Amino acid sequence: MGIFIFLGLVLIVSTIFIIFKVRQSKYIRYLLNNSFALNKLLKLNDNFKFVNISNDFFDTHTYDNETFFNNISCEDYLIYQLQFKKFEIENAIKSIKYNITLYEKYINELTKISDFGKYKDEEKLNVAYLLKLEKKLFKQKVLNPKRVLYIQIVLYCSKINGYIYAKKEQIFTTEEVETLIKRLNNKNYEFYNDKGIWAALCRVERGRVSNKMRFAIYKRDGYRCCYCGRSEDADYLEIDHIKPIAKGGKSTYDNLQTLCRRCNKNKGDSY
Numbered sequence: 001m002g003i004f005i006f007l008g009l010v011l012i013v014s015t016i017f018i019i020f021k022v023r024q025s026k027y028i029r030y031l032l033n034n035s036f037a038l039n040k041l042l043k044l045n046d047n048f049k050f051v052n053i054s055n056d057f058f059d060t061h062t063y064d065n066e067t068f069f070n071n072i073s074c075e076d077y078l079i080y081q082l083q084f085k086k087f088e089i090e091n092a093i094k095s096i097k098y099n100i101t102l103y104e105k106y107i108n109e110l111t112k113i114s115d116f117g118k119y120k121d122e123e124k125l126n127v128a129y130l131l132k133l134e135k136k137l138f139k140q141k142v143l144n145p146k147r148v149l150y151i152q153i154v155l156y157c158s159k160i161n162g163y164i165y166a167k168k169e170q171i172f173t174t175e176e177v178e179t180l181i182k183r184l185n186n187k188n189y190e191f192y193n194d195k196g197i198w199a200a201l202c203r204v205e206r207g208r209v210s211n212k213m214r215f216a217i218y219k220r221d222g223y224r225c226c227y228c229g230r231s232e233d234a235d236y237l238e239i240d241h242i243k244p245i246a247k248g249g250k251s252t253y254d255n256l257q258t259l260c261r262r263c264n265k266n267k268g269d270s271y
């Protein structure tokens with residue numbers, strides 16, 4: 001018996017719902033054809049061509065070396081990445097600024113539309129419901145172009161087995177990123193005039209030698225110093241940049257070698 005009452009209720013509720021939906025779509029059709037306010041809005045939307053910016057900028061890196069993780073800030077990491085991504089980010093910032101300016105004009109035009117409740121053809125419809133639906137539709141169709149760009153850096157620290165136990169993150173404003181790009185561009189040939197920028201680039205470059213990479217290089221070099229041939233336990237071996245980072249050397253396999261602590265100390269920053 002209970003099941004029939006339940007099914008009856010379901011039937012009644014779904015019928016009411018269908019009737020409501022049919023009525024709503026009839027009202028929406030009427031509004032799209034007859035509402036002055038809505039038609040002005042749609043025309044306005046056609047006239048304003050906002051730039052479609054699909055992506056925010058997000059970059060992440062995991063350090064398996066706690067010293068590097070502590071020494072390298074999110075800003076350092078961003079500066080390093082800007083070497084490769086600045087044109088892409090500059091273009092996105094340009095588009096954002098374009099959208100912001102255009103949006104101000106759009107809102108200005110939007111506030112001029114005030115003739116709600118005025119329709120081309122009068123039809124026998126529920127006026128109160130019509131007005132409520134008109135305002136709802138209007139709100140839905142107002143454009144909302146992207147006007148904020150998130151540039152986010154997330155750095156993790158992990159054990160050598162990959163277990164992550166620390167994290168830091170920072171979101172940069174477009175103004176902050178523009179300033180960094182300006183500082184990065186301030187250079188003569190390969191020489192950066194801004195010492196802070198150069199220091200940041202060096203910190204990140206040094207940090208690219210992960211512990212995993214370090215042990216791969218020890219193995220490649222047979223756990224021996226490439227200068228004196230001394231073979232000691234890993235505690236006395238160090239990774240040396242053949243061309244030093246301070247002179248533009250990179251943390252790549254062919255620019256890295258195994259040295260014992262003594263030879264590394266003697267070599268210093270020479271090349």
Ligand SMILES: [Zn+2]
Pocket residue numbers: 225226227228229230259260261262263264
């Ligand atoms: Zn040595």
